[in-house]
Each structure stands twice: as structure tokens, then as C-alpha cells.
Amino acid sequence: MEVQCAGVEPPRQGPPHKAVGLIFSVLLGVWSVQALEMSVGKIPFLEAVNGSTVMLPCTYSSCIGIRDLYFDWQFNNNGTMQRVCQSVIASEGVEPHVSIFRERVEFVGKNRDNNISIVLWNITFEDGGQYTCFGRNPKEKDKNHSAIFTLIVVEELRVVDNTLTIIIASAVGGAIALLMGFMLLKNFTLFVLSKLEEKNKECLVTSSGIDNTENGLSGSKADSKSTPKKK
Missing domain, CATH: 1.20.5 (Single alpha-helices involved in coiled-coils or other helix-helix interfaces)
Known part of the structure; x- marks a missing residue:
């Protein structure tokens, strides 16, 4: 037998899909914080003179750490992506063995401070364009991340x-x-x-003292004379 209290309603529960959506949003926010990030710096472009040597910066970061992190640099040659270099970083602090696929390219990151930058020596006008720094971390189910750096090659720098x-x-x-x-x-x-x-105040005080002396007031010579006695 079911007994109900008069005037008391049982608590209402919200729709199940709202609770599931809230949990999913929280998990998505935590996952986005832990995700791998690739960065080419605050200024993602560089203007350099033909024949000079430049560095293309790139660093990575991950709150959950890395394991067998795959990365590469790619050059956009009129819509065709050409691989510049690639490697796999086993773990934090391990220097990777980098394969180079383009002339006049040197890997200088060596995984110090999560640095995977490269240097282009004696650049030409053909080296100008977009370079993509790409990374994929198996610890986050091989999600892809990338950052683009643009190199502009000029004959001479503008004055x-x-x-x-x-x-x-x-x-x-x-x-x-x-x-x-x-x-x-x-x-x-x-x-x-x-x-x-x-100075005017001093003059006024001095002149006032002189006037009092001449008029026989207190403190003057006239006061110093004694009154003659009657015989």
C-alpha cells in the first residue's frame, strides 16, 4: 500500500538529457585544458632579406604530458604541402632524431623547453610562404594540432x-x-x-622706531630726562 502525505509533493527530477549535457560540458572543458598546443609566438610572421638566415619558432605544451609525440614542419608550396622535417619525441626532455627533407634546413629545437624550432639558411624568394608546425600526441587519442608561421622574403627591408x-x-x-x-x-x-x-616690512618697522624716538615716546631719550624739583 502506498501512503502519501497530504499537501506534500514528491521532488521533481529534471530531464536526464540536461544532466548528461552538463557532465559532457565539464569533461569537454577539462579535456580542452589538457590538450596539446602548438605555438609559433605572438607574432606569427617574419619579413627577411633574400640571402639571410632566419629561425622559424615553434613550441608545444600539454598539461597531461606527452608520449611518442609526433611533429613535423610543412611548407605550403602553392597549395601543395611539402614536408620540411619530421620526428617523434618519446617523452619530455628526450632529444629527438629529426629527418630533414629540404635543403638549407636545420633543426635547432632539440626539445629544450619544448622547443621544436627550425632554421632556414640563405633563404631565397622561393622559401617565402606559409610554414605549418604540426603535432600529434597519442596520450590524447592522436588529436591533431598545428600553428602557421608566414615567412616574407624581400629584396631589402623597407625604410x-x-x-x-x-x-x-x-x-x-x-x-x-x-x-x-x-x-x-x-x-x-x-x-x-x-x-x-x-624688505618692505623691515623698512616699516625701522621707520616706526625712528618716529617714536623723535616724538619722545617710551624708550626715547625724552623719557630719560628727570623732572626738575621745585624750590
């Missing part, structure tokens, strides 16, 4: 016209100098006026 900057800096500097000169002149004027005011 930046600093005329406007110089004019603005000169104007600001002149205004500051003028303001400082005005403040110095103001302080000097106030100092001179204060000295003149002190």
Missing part, C-alpha cells in the same frame, strides 16, 4: 619614414620645455616678490 614621429616628438618636447620654463619663471617671480615684501 620607415619617421618624419611625422620626429615632428610630433619635437612638438611635445617643445611644449614640455615651454611649460617647465613658465613654471621656473613663475617660481622665480614669486621668490622675488616675497623678498621685496620682507
Whole structure:
């Protein structure tokens, strides 16, 4: 027999799919934090002169660590991806053996500070374009991650016209100098006026003492004379 209390309703449970969705969102957020990340720095491009040597930076990071991390560099040659180098890093701190597939390329990362950067020697105009730093970590079910770095090869670096900057800096500097000169002149004027005011006060005190002496007031010579006695 089922007994029900009057005026008391049993607690209602939300739809099961909402609870499942919440759990899935939490797990997805934790997973995204732990995921592998590839980075080419805050400025993902470089403009370099033809014939120079440049470094293409790339680092990786993972909160859950790595195991047999596969990485490679690829060059986008007019829509065709060409492999530049590749290797597998067994674990943290282990220096990988890197295979190079392109001339004038040197691997300089050596897995120090999770660094997998490369250097291009004596670059030519054909070396200009997009380079992709790719990584895949088996510890997160072989998810793919990548970052793109753009190399721009020029005949010579552009000369930046600093005329406007110089004019603005000169104007600001002149205004500051003028303001400082005005403040110095103001302080000097106030100092001179204060000295003149002190001198005027001294003159007034001195002249007041002279007047009292001449008029025979207290402290003057007239007071020092005794009154003659009557015979």
C-alpha cells in the first residue's frame, strides 16, 4: 500500500538529457585544458632579406604530458604541402632524431623547453610562404594540432619614414620645455616678490622706531630726562 502525505509533493527530477549535457560540458572543458598546443609566438610572421638566415619558432605544451609525440614542419608550396622535417619525441626532455627533407634546413629545437624550432639558411624568394608546425600526441587519442608561421622574403627591408614621429616628438618636447620654463619663471617671480615684501616690512618697522624716538615716546631719550624739583 502506498501512503502519501497530504499537501506534500514528491521532488521533481529534471530531464536526464540536461544532466548528461552538463557532465559532457565539464569533461569537454577539462579535456580542452589538457590538450596539446602548438605555438609559433605572438607574432606569427617574419619579413627577411633574400640571402639571410632566419629561425622559424615553434613550441608545444600539454598539461597531461606527452608520449611518442609526433611533429613535423610543412611548407605550403602553392597549395601543395611539402614536408620540411619530421620526428617523434618519446617523452619530455628526450632529444629527438629529426629527418630533414629540404635543403638549407636545420633543426635547432632539440626539445629544450619544448622547443621544436627550425632554421632556414640563405633563404631565397622561393622559401617565402606559409610554414605549418604540426603535432600529434597519442596520450590524447592522436588529436591533431598545428600553428602557421608566414615567412616574407624581400629584396631589402623597407625604410620607415619617421618624419611625422620626429615632428610630433619635437612638438611635445617643445611644449614640455615651454611649460617647465613658465613654471621656473613663475617660481622665480614669486621668490622675488616675497623678498621685496620682507624688505618692505623691515623698512616699516625701522621707520616706526625712528618716529617714536623723535616724538619722545617710551624708550626715547625724552623719557630719560628727570623732572626738575621745585624750590
